[in-house]
Amino acid sequence: MRIEGLRVAGETELLHGVSLAVGAGEAVGLVGESGSGKSLTLRAVMGLLPRGLRVTGGTVEVDGRAAMIFQDPLTFLDPLVRVGDQVAEVCRVVAGLSRRASRVRALELFADVRLDDRAVLARRYPHQLSGGQRQRVLLALALAQEPDLLLCDEPTTALDVTVQREVLDLLASLRAERGLSLVFVSHDLAVVAQLCDRVVVLRDGEVVEAGATRDVVARPHHPYTRRLLDAVLPLPALAGGRDG
Numbered sequence: 001m002r003i004e005g006l007r008v009a010g011e012t013e014l015l016h017g018v019s020l021a022v023g024a025g026e027a028v029g030l031v032g033e034s035g036s037g038k039s040l041t042l043r044a045v046m047g048l049l050p051r052g053l054r055v056t057g058g059t060v061e062v063d064g065r066a067a068m069i070f071q072d073p074l075t076f077l078d079p080l081v082r083v084g085d086q087v088a089e090v091c092r093v094v095a096g097l098s099r100r101a102s103r104v105r106a107l108e109l110f111a112d113v114r115l116d117d118r119a120v121l122a123r124r125y126p127h128q129l130s131g132g133q134r135q136r137v138l139l140a141l142a143l144a145q146e147p148d149l150l151l152c153d154e155p156t157t158a159l160d161v162t163v164q165r166e167v168l169d170l171l172a173s174l175r176a177e178r179g180l181s182l183v184f185v186s187h188d189l190a191v192v193a194q195l196c197d198r199v200v201v202l203r204d205g206e207v208v209e210a211g212a213t214r215d216v217v218a219r220p221h222h223p224y225t226r227r228l229l230d231a232v233l234p235l236p237a238l239a240g241g242r243d244g
């Protein structure tokens with residue numbers, strides 16, 4: 001994927017010429033404080049900008065198919081449809097499978113995202129799953145679209161640290177197994193550093209720093225990046241207990 005000079009505006013301009021490139025099989029982190037424009041960047045790529053916002057400049061090229069996963073799977077999953085059926089439906093449409101074959105395929109995808117008790121789980125509704133299970137279902141839905149590029153918008157932010165780690169490991173293995181390219185969005189530079197080769201730092205709709213993750217983490221140039229690094233010291237009292 002190649003984004004060049006991307007501008008997005010509503011009543012005022014919100015993205016002021018964002019550029020970002022992701023090579024085949026590469027994982028790039030997009031970090032920045034809340035409100036810096038991370039989600040708008042991904043949404044612009046997917047053509048999913050909120051109502052009232054539009055692309056006013058720049059270009060986006062994606063070589064292949066892109067899929068996206070979100071911070072809160074509940075806003076994306078249909079509350080009234082069993083999760084197995086939701087994944088099967090995407091398989092049916094995207095891969096042109098029969099109803100029966102798409103159900104089998106959905107269970108394979110559940111295995112790919114390391115869900116256990118798959119037959120039981122497939123019959124559950126979204127609210128009957130834990131936060132970690134829901135995020136895995138969302139990932140299965142994304143994989144059902146057979147993407148070359150996966151855009152991840154803070155997919156682990158709402159999860160406790162243990163489950164967060166598991167989902168990060170899963171993304172790393174899927175990337176290795178399938179040669180998936182990843183863009184991983186987070187406000188947490190430490191999380192991004194676990195997964196990404198390169199990192200792009202966004203502030204108020206502008207890229208302020210970009211480079212190899214280890215260079216940026218070891219020698220941040222911009223004071224804003226330094227602040228992001230300082231902000232990720234763990235707060236044990238806040239970690240955990242939110243995956244339920």
Ligand SMILES: Nc1ncnc2c1ncn2[C@@H]1O[C@H](COP(=O)(O)OP(=O)(O)O)[C@@H](O)[C@H]1O
Nearest residue numbers: 010014033034035036037038039040041050051
């Ligand atoms: N639908 C919208 N209408 C107007 N402004 C918006 C809308 N969505 C986001 N914004 C603004 O765009 C900026 C970037 O938002 P966003 O990309 O969601 O930030 P991030 O994902 O980095 O937290 C913020 O200032 C936000 O207030």
Ligand SMILES: [Mg+2]
Nearest residue numbers: 038039040153
């Ligand atoms: Mg966001």
